[in-house]
Amino acid sequence: MGRIGVVTFPGTLDDRDAARAVRLAGGEPVALWHADADLQGVDAVVLPGGFSYGDYLRAGAISRFAPVMGEVVDAAGKGLPVLGICNGFQVLTEAHLLPGSMIKNDHLHFVCREQVLVVENAGTAWTNAYTAGERITIPLKNQDGQYVADERTLDELEGEGRVVFRYEGTNPNGSRRGIAGVSNAAGNVVGLMPHPEHAVESGFGPDGAAGPRSGTDGLRFFTSVLHALVG
Amino acid sequence: MGRVVVDVMPKPEILDPQGKAVANALPRLGFGQFTAVRQGKRFELEVDGPVTPEVLEAAAAAAEQVLSNPVIEDVVRVADIEADAAATVASQGLA
Numbered sequence: 001m002g003r004i005g006v007v008t009f010p011g012t013l014d015d016r017d018a019a020r021a022v023r024l025a026g027g028e029p030v031a032l033w034h035a036d037a038d039l040q041g042v043d044a045v046v047l048p049g050g051f052s053y054g055d056y057l058r059a060g061a062i063s064r065f066a067p068v069m070g071e072v073v074d075a076a077g078k079g080l081p082v083l084g085i086c087n088g089f090q091v092l093t094e095a096h097l098l099p100g101s102m103i104k105n106d107h108l109h110f111v112c113r114e115q116v117l118v119v120e121n122a123g124t125a126w127t128n129a130y131t132a133g134e135r136i137t138i139p140l141k142n143q144d145g146q147y148v149a150d151e152r153t154l155d156e157l158e159g160e161g162r163v164v165f166r167y168e169g170t171n172p173n174g175s176r177r178g179i180a181g182v183s184n185a186a187g188n189v190v191g192l193m194p195h196p197e198h199a200v201e202s203g204f205g206p207d208g209a210a211g212p213r214s215g216t217d218g219l220r221f222f223t224s225v226l227h228a229l230v231g
Numbered sequence: 232m233g234r235v236v237v238d239v240m241p242k243p244e245i246l247d248p249q250g251k252a253v254a255n256a257l258p259r260l261g262f263g264q265f266t267a268v269r270q271g272k273r274f275e276l277e278v279d280g281p282v283t284p285e286v287l288e289a290a291a292a293a294a295e296q297v298l299s300n301p302v303i304e305d306v307v308r309v310a311d312i313e314a315d316a317a318a319t320v321a322s323q324g325l326a
Contacts (some may be wrong), residue, residue, distance in 0.1 A: 058300055065297075079245060094300065101302040103241075104248045117263060174246070 002229045004222070005032040005042035007072075007088075009063045013050035014085065014197060021197040022046070025222030037067040041230050044125070045072055047088025049141075049195060057101060059144045060090030063161035069095055071185075081125035081225050082189045086142055089181070089191030098182055098191045099157065100149030105142070106174025115140035115194050116168040117180050120220035121161050124187040125228040129220035136217035137206045140172055140180075140194040147175035147182075147193070157182055165192050196221040233282035236315070238308040239272035239299045261326040274298055275312065282311035 006029055008015045030042050034052075039045065050158035053062040063069065064102070069091070076082045076097055083134040084092035092098045105111055116137050119130040130136065154176055157163050165181035173193070181192025196218030199205040208215030241247040247269050254268040276293070278286050287309060294306040 057298070061297070061300065093302070099302075101300055103245065104304055108248050108252055129239065146247055148247070150244075150302075174248075 002027045002043045002226045003030050003041070004225065005030045005039055005045040005066055007032045007034060007045065007047050008106075009034040009050070009052035011050050011052040011054055012048055012087070013062065014048040014195065015050075017195075017197045018046045018048040018085065021218065022056070023202040024200050025219055025226060027131050027222060032033065032068055033122060034063065034066040034068050037071050039068070039071045039075060039080075044225050045075070046197075047072075047082070047084040047091050048197070049086030049088060052087055055087075055144065058094065060087060060092075060094040063087075063091045065093040066158050070127060073097060076184070076189050079186065080189050081127050081228060083221065084189075084191035085195055085197060086145075086193055087178065090144065092189065092191045097189050098184060099153050100147055100176075100179075100182065100195070102144045103146045103148055104144050105146050105172075110127050110141070110143045112141040112223055113139070113172065115172060115180075116170050117165045117192075119164070120166055121164045121183065121187075123161070124164055124183050124190050126190040126224050127164060128227055129224040135168060135195070135199075137208065137215050138194045138196050138199040138218045139206060140210050141163065142173070142193055145173040145175065145193045147173075147179045149176060152180075162187075163191055165194070186210075232313045233278045233280060233286065235276045235278070235287060236284055236308065236310055237269060237274040237276065237290060237294045237298055237306065238311045239274070239294070239304050240307050241269060242303060242305055245303050271304075271307070274297075282314070287311065 005025045006018045022029040053159035084209045086124045119134045122130045122132040202214045208213035250269040291309045
């Protein structure tokens with residue numbers, strides 16, 4: 001059974017949900033602490049959402065210097081699967097594990113909605129249980145969610161298939177080219193703004209085909225990484 | 232005690248949502264002459280003792296590595312705040 005670490009920073013909000021998602025997918029969640037430079041031998045790491053350090057300076061900017069992040073950066077370079085969700089995505093860009101950055105939503109409002117995404121790349125450690133082009137619905141909730149990068153970087157990401165998720169329909173935050181999530185070149189590090197861990201159990205997810213709150217489209221992020229570890 | 236001021240601004244090509252919101256509010260308050268607003272950040276770094284060239288160099292390094300994110304921001308000023316003020320006073324003939 002895969003042991004998946006979930007990091008808690010001061011101000012992290014969604015670590016419990018992420019740990020629960022790991023468990024529901026069949027993995028063993030392992031709590032990791034920001035101040036410990038120790039990954040406890042986990043097989044993969046999730047950086048969950050929230051407002052670490054109150055988003056002071058820039059979202060994710062201070063967390064990037066946490067002792068645990070040195071270990072995450074080293075291990076990611078050696079192929080450890082790492083998923084950054086929302087604030088976790090912001091931490092990954094600040095740590096230079098993923099390109100680009102996030103600025104305030106173009107409309108300046110906090111957004112909270114059930115968001116349809118297109119899975120553009122189903123070949124990463126965190127998306128192999130989806131099919132390319134598949135539409136999934138998971139919650140989106142953020143203030144600083146506008147993905148930006150220079151045109152050359154965006155062209156590179158598109159050309160290399162590293163745009164992993166794109167917003168379907170109206171762009172909810174002004175992200176360049178509708179990008180909701182990206183990966184590193186190797187595909188083991190993935191970051192996205194929406195929250196798969198909030199759509200993993202019927203009765204508590206977004207509205208789905210089987211009725212209100214029945215959506216579990218986020219669960220396959222976590223089964224994907226467990227597949228990747230076995231494979 | 233010395234103080235170094237570091238100014239960080241959003242890159243020109245990056246849309247600045249906060250500045251845009253301020254720009255939209257100004258005409259409503261009667262300030263119709265301002266055609267654009269960009270909002271940045273100012274940091275004041277204190278040191279014991281005077282602001283030496285080494286201190287300025289360290290402040291510039293901190294500005295690049297921590298205080299700004301080069302993907303979205305530019306460091307537009309790293310300066311000894313007192314020296315700057317003195318120079319301004321001198322240039323205006325007020326000293």
